Amino acid sequence: MTDAAQEVAASLSAPSPTLDPKYFYDERGSALFDAITRTPEYYPTRTEAALLAEHADAMASELPGDLVIAEPGAGGCDKVRLLLDRWRPSGYMPLEISRQCLLDATRELAPRYPSVRFSAVCADYSQALSFPADDLGPARLVFFPGSTIGNFEPTARADFLAGLRRLAGDHGYLLIGADLQKDPARLNAAYNDARGHTAAFNRNALHHLNRRLNCGFDPDAFEHRAFYNESARRIEMHLECRRDQTISVADQRIQLPAGTRIHTENSYKFTVEGFSRELVDAGFAPLSSWVDEEGLFSIHLARA
Numbered sequence: 001m002t003d004a005a006q007e008v009a010a011s012l013s014a015p016s017p018t019l020d021p022k023y024f025y026d027e028r029g030s031a032l033f034d035a036i037t038r039t040p041e042y043y044p045t046r047t048e049a050a051l052l053a054e055h056a057d058a059m060a061s062e063l064p065g066d067l068v069i070a071e072p073g074a075g076g077c078d079k080v081r082l083l084l085d086r087w088r089p090s091g092y093m094p095l096e097i098s099r100q101c102l103l104d105a106t107r108e109l110a111p112r113y114p115s116v117r118f119s120a121v122c123a124d125y126s127q128a129l130s131f132p133a134d135d136l137g138p139a140r141l142v143f144f145p146g147s148t149i150g151n152f153e154p155t156a157r158a159d160f161l162a163g164l165r166r167l168a169g170d171h172g173y174l175l176i177g178a179d180l181q182k183d184p185a186r187l188n189a190a191y192n193d194a195r196g197h198t199a200a201f202n203r204n205a206l207h208h209l210n211r212r213l214n215c216g217f218d219p220d221a222f223e224h225r226a227f228y229n230e231s232a233r234r235i236e237m238h239l240e241c242r243r244d245q246t247i248s249v250a251d252q253r254i255q256l257p258a259g260t261r262i263h264t265e266n267s268y269k270f271t272v273e274g275f276s277r278e279l280v281d282a283g284f285a286p287l288s289s290w291v292d293e294e295g296l297f298s299i300h301l302a303r304a
């Protein structure tokens, strides 16, 4: 029996059933996430890209000339292109769990940037953090865009930021995106897009588990629920079961009575000040942050 099966069985049979957001991301899930980022409602991706484009020079002016960019969870290596174009770093180190993603992206990218030394690392986040920087070589800039940091619970987030500090090394840097607290209506819209891509993305976790672990979910019997929890300052995504279901995983049968909600994701929202404090707590010295005119999204540059 696989670790994944055990993990899923345990989290689904808990009094409040949950699934790890990592189960969103099979091939279809990544394509659906891509579709989400192009909906009019989902502002984070395009706002962050605009901030990077507008301030790339200002960012570079606070960094040493000789730099290696390390990107945990690089995926398709899309966002870093802008930095490779503008900064021409001496190296780029994508760390990505999906071997295929890593190969496709680096094969496409590397020939376009002959002066950038590519060192692709196939590893998940937790392993990614144990690649210490060479303190004699170029400074390492850890790039963690997209407000992916918002997926971590507060304690895990503190640990992860401390891990990014280790990955950066003692003369390294961190460039990280953090989505901001705002009008709940705006947030609710971003996670309930009219085209239904977010709903499909949420349900895809069940399709993925059916395929991988043969769970026997009926994904269409689940309703997408996403809402801003104002006191916890996070978007919560759930899948609400419309009728009684029994699924099976790791030789266990798990009852999901009608009305059961599986909590699939938290996406925490920050303030610039609050996030800067978290960076300090993780051992970083914040240098600058950039926010768009509407105050939707922030990018933070910090020194180790």
Ligand code: AVJ
Binding pocket: 036, 044, 146, 147, 148, 150, 151, 191, 198, 201, 265, 266, 267
């Ligand atoms: C990839 C975690 C940043 O939280 O906004 C998008 C994932 N979930 N729509 C986010 C997501 C639903 C996204 N992150």
